[in-house]
Amino acid sequence: MMNIDRRSFTLGMAALAASSMLPGFASALTLADLKKKGKVTIGMLVDFPPYGILNSSNQPDGYDADVAKLLAKDLGLKADIMAVTGPNRIPYLLTGKVDMLVASLAITPERAKQVLFSKPYSAASIVLYGLTKTNMKTPADLKGLRIGVARASTQDVAVTKIAPEGTQIRRFDDDASAMQALLSGQVDAIGCSVTVAAQIAKRAPAGQFETKFPLLQQNMAVALRPGDEALAKTINEVIAKNIANGELDKLYQKWLGASLPKLD
Known part of the structure; x- marks a missing residue:
């Protein structure tokens, strides 16, 4: 029994060490980090109309794409939008392939154990x-x-x-x-x-x-990696601003033909 416990412990520590070497696990991502590279890589679905689609030029488009561009603009960054799928969107975030998700991700208790959610920016x-x-x-x-x-x-x-x-x-x-x-x-x-x-x-x-x-x-939010609290605070401020000034409502009207629901 002791040998099995030691082996499990060794494997667990090896897995933890390996995960800490993945992009995004070494340290918290900050706005200053994003400013240094001049862009923010945002993952979004492109098969979930009208939130995420590919336009005639085969580029990401839809409500989420417009929201991603709006957030990036307010952060003073270029939006680098990467297409993700439902199954790989959270793994892409956790392994640092994207900096954040604007990917029609509904807030659920299960997902909140994996990612750090912003305040809602949309709802289905x-x-x-x-x-x-x-x-x-x-x-x-x-x-x-x-x-x-x-x-x-x-x-x-x-x-x-x-x-x-x-x-x-x-x-x-x-x-x-x-x-x-x-x-x-x-x-x-x-x-x-x-x-x-x-x-x-x-x-x-x-x-x-x-x-x-x-x-x-079902409220949808921007998803970040656990530990990115400072960046999440900034994102929350940007979302609150664009709810107050009506910009998110304009985008919702544009793509869904209805007023932005009240977001809690």
Whole structure:
């Protein structure tokens, strides 16, 4: 038993030593460090429209790209945007391949054990969107109404959780089918993202539909490495400034066709 413990200890210490040699683990990253190299390398998704996409020139674009450029500008740096994926975005950050993430990363307790989150700069909002003429101010008002959702989606779970007995929940294969059901009058409202709601508003007669109430909101934040508290404080100040002056709201309106949600 003693030999096994010593071996485990030795392997653990070797792993720790190896990790400390990786970029980003040696010391905390500061704004002064970034100023020295004149740029900040920011990881973002490019397969999550409209937050992250590739434009016609095959360059990162979307809401997150604009936010990344805005943050870099306010820090007095050039934005060097690197495409990452959902699975590799946190490893890229922790191993120093990127300085920070503006990558549609929702704040969760599990992720907070791995990375240092800034204050939220955005949110993915799920809302109940339906006929303006039909009263739907609270979940209790859904009784007897036809509510559409994409089957097994986040909005399906959210609607099912709050709907009183007597609500007719109609499940469709995807958001596009649920949207068509609302436009054709098969349902009175649907649970959907604000992005889908904006698409419906463009296709329907003005004033026919409206957002009734929020169902769920996942706040997204800039992610930094643990230990980068000083840099995170600066990022928080920049985010607060751009919420107050309306710049983040302008970008949200540009890409998602809705006002920036209230961020806690």
